[in-house]
Amino acid sequence: HISGIKSAANMVIEILPLLCFAFIVAGMVQVLLPHELLAKWIGKESGLRGILIGTVAGGLAPGGPYVSLPVVAALLRSGAGIGTTVAFLTGWSLWAIGRLPIEVGILGLRFALIRIASTFFFPPIAGLIAQTFFGGAK
Incomplete structure (x- = not known):
């Protein structure tokens, strides 16, 4: 149906600038952050510190998947640990601090606090599980 094609075209027009921005940010992450710095703070050997950094960064990260997924892909290519990136994505999807005002x-407020309390420990736990079982996987 023609209205479906028009609707899809409008979505592409709306999302395209965001995608371009996300890919630019993802590329800049790879170039601007020194590999040694990434390895120390969020690399495979960063352990719990990297997982906690990923958790908090994910919870604070703005935007939808069109922004976060390219950034995570760039972090992985730059040497970030699997535990850190899993914690980032889990924090981004479960904590979503940027969406908190509209949720409240x-x-x-009561529902938002219950949701946060119920999901608070999942991002670092997911990161620890990923690092423990898949930390050596390529």
Whole structure:
């Protein structure tokens, strides 16, 4: 149907600038951050520190998957640990601090606090599991 094609074209037009920005940021991450710095703080050997950094960074990361996934891909290519990146994505999807104001406005403070309390430990746990079982995987 022609209206479906028009709708899809409008979505592409809306998302394309965001995708371009995300890929630029992802490319800059690879170039601007020294490999030694990444290895120390979020690399495969960074352990719990890297996982906690990934958790907090993911929880604070703005934007949708069009922004976060290219950034995570760039971090992986730059040497970030699997535990760190899993913690980042889990924190991004579960904590979503950037969405908190609208969540409180629509669902109420009590619900938001219950959701945060219920999911608080999952991002670092997911990172630890990923690092433990898949830390050596390529």
